[in-house]
Amino acid sequence: MRNPPSSSKATAAASATMTTASPSSSKAGIAGGSKTPCCVKVGLKRGPWTPEEDELLANYIKKEGEGRWRTLPKQAGLLRCGKSCRLRWMNYLRPSVKRGQIAPDEEDLILRLHRLLGNRWSLIAGRIPGRTDNEIKNYWNTHLSKKLISQGIDPRTHKPLNPDHHSAAADADVDNTNKSVAAAVSFKANTRFSNPNPSPPPSDRLVHQGADPSINAMGTLSLRTNNNSHAGVLLGGGGNEEDEDINCCADDVFSSFLNSLINEDPFAVQHQLQQQVLHNGNVSTHAAGAGSDHVPLISMTSASTMTPSTFGWDSAVLMSSAFIQNDHQRVTDQTEQ
DNA sequence: AAACGGCACAACCGCTCTTCA
DNA sequence: TTGAAGAGCGGTTGTGCCGTT
Known part of the structure; x- marks a missing residue:
């Protein structure tokens, strides 16, 4: 499982430390010069969110509700693109988001779901209350995939990396379930x-x-x-x-x-x-x-x-x-x- | 004490799909 | 029928922290 320091790191990263945007943070997300930022408008802020921005966003959504992300930043007085606002809300500010360590039973569930669903993170997250797709994706990439590899299991197929070490029946089990x-x-x-x-249907x-x-x-x-x-x-x-x-x-x-x-x-x-x-x-x-x-x-x-x-x-x-x-x-x- | 590398996670990007005029 | 806008997804990147050398 995860060692204790990681949780404190997570908490720290989620709050103060990540919000102390250094000058270099403005480069976050722009890899090289070839990629086009999602918000090309001059003046829009990028990188880690400050507590003030979080408050503005949370207050606005509390008052007006989710949606209309394109126009939300302007209405809320934020210098962010709508996409960034949505992501911040969905992955961090939403009240239903559960912070902290992934429990062993949650980990087990993620493993099972990934075996069944593959990299359908949103689908997996939908079955683990309080966890976001981003969180699960990160946890998978940093923990579980490595864990499986160390166990000799291919994290993509959930089959043994060495095909000599498993039975055809075991293959059939996985295949049938996956199908x-x-x-x-x-x-x-x-x-x-x-x-x-009649109300506007969610996506x-x-x-x-x-x-x-x-x-x-x-x-x-x-x-x-x-x-x-x-x-x-x-x-x-x-x-x-x-x-x-x-x-x-x-x-x-x-x-x-x-x-x-x-x-x-x-x-x-x-x-x-x-x-x-x-x-x-x-x-x-x-x-x-x-x-x-x-x-x-x-x-x-x-x-x-x-x-x-x-x-x-x-x-x-x-x-x-x-x-x-x-x-x-x-x-x-x-x-x- | 400094340098380095790995870890964890927030944030961003490109793409796809749906909705609507 | 079509194109623009809105929304969401998965993959990837950047940054700070921490442990090791």
Whole structure:
């Protein structure tokens, strides 16, 4: 784990020391002369934030709320670009940000999530309350990746660096889990929500983080494939069947699904998906593109034998189910042997 | 005591995606 | 349909601190 001095360093760096901007700090972030700063406007301050700037930003957001980052600095009386303000707020000033050491259980969770999700820091951070993507990214790069390497594990693939020292079965485990999660993440990534809430919807990116309860509570969502054609997945019974709509809380499904994978319990994943289907009455899929036909009432079992290409969309929880079922079958086979 | 290197983390950049006029 | 603006993400850099030589 981390040694005590690092925490004090972190605290110091997070407050006073980093805010004592030396003349050289104005060069921060500009590597060489080729890179263009995000804020080319003359007069905008860069580098470490001062306590005064923090106060201005925090007070303004407390009063006016988040958003409109481009205009915020001017309104708040800050000589910063909006991007810088947003980053400062998100990674440091937000009340929900938890400071201090990463606990062992958090570290374990980061490892598990990274094994499943890769460098999707925001997604990982979304499942660790109070931690920011930047913090987790830093912690990974400075601690965990090195730790894994010292254990003979490739931090990118989570497989042994020396392929002679592991079994094919172990590979299969990792592969199947990764495929499951890749499909689910892809499902999420391709999911665009139609928020029924009339208030300005938060960015879709937040959906990936699972950070916004208003999104978790959404009733309707639509899907868009990578090539911008539209497709729909209906999970659930009642309600209208407008194209592009999905009438169940897919985020909950995803969340439960991910939780199960984190806990390395593929049977629970399968069970949860099946329960979701039973609860909602059916699973149906349909493509909303030209000439598409509805494919009604497919069971999870049949769904698990289908490929995404069957429907013309490139990802789905259904595929995850297939992978999980394969896992189940493999284990069953092994048991019988 | 000074120099050096590694560590930790805040901050920045380029890019991508979504929204909206 | 398209382009501009807004927002967010992952990768990278810069800086201060600390331990070692």
